[in-house]
Amino acid sequence: MSNAPVDNSRRRFLTIATSVVGGVGAAGAAVPFIASWNPSERAKSAGAPVEVDISKLEPGQLVRVEWRGKPVWVVYRTPAMLDEMKKHEGNLRDPNSDEPQQLDFAKNYHRSTRPEIFIAVGICTHLGCSPSFFNGGFGEKIEGTEHGFFCPCHGSKFDMAGRVFQGVPAPLNLEVPPYTFIDDTTILIGEVGGVA
Structure with missing residues (x-):
């Protein structure tokens, strides 16, 4: 056995080098693991807000878009449609949209931020069928009402504000759905904001 002094600098160097390599390896393994917690691009796009251009939407016309895998209707209501909605409020289940599932800005007779533009998820609240849009001829379903939505699955009827009879x-x-007007002709469905 030799009584020569021990060189601790080499030992210290090896300890530091091993620690650095181990730390880099742990960080390299953690980054993909933590990144896997984030939603995929497909999941992000499925819940992402959708822009709708209504510049070419004619009075009385309905367009369909998809948001979160659901059909969403955008309807340009005519003055006659708006007037008609006030005449049958006594026949509606929830005319003032007092049920808790309603957004605050939908708690009026037209259920929208702009009376002439109606936006709704096109799924019946009974069993999830998609109602049909009647722009005239709805009177055979509800007497004295020419415009509305009729669910062919079980016969549910909704007026032009989506209020159930x-x-x-x-x-x-x-x-x-939550939405906001970005400008006069563009709607962002999926986010609530001010009215342009």
Whole structure:
């Protein structure tokens, strides 16, 4: 055995080098693991807001878009449609949209931020069928009402504000999704904001 002094600098160097390499390896393994917690691009796009250009939307016309895998209707209501909605409020289950699933800005007779533009998720609140749009001829479903939505699956009826009539299977008004007007002709469905 030699009583020569021990060189601790080499030992210290090896300890530091091993620690650095181990730390880099742990960080390299952690980055993909932590990144896997983030939603995929497909999941992000499925829930992402959708822009809708309504510059070419004609009075009385309905366009369909998809948001979060659901059909969303954008309807340009005519003055006659708006007037008609006030005449049958006594026949509606929830005319003032008092049910808790409603957004605050949808708690009026037209259920929208702009009376002439109606936006709703096109899924019946009974069992999830998609109602049909009647722009005239709805009177055979509800007397004295020419415009509305009729669910062919079980006969639920909704007026032009998506409010459900009494005596039908659907328990709630159609869902109004969160949306905001970016400008006069562009709507962002999926985010609530101010009105342009």
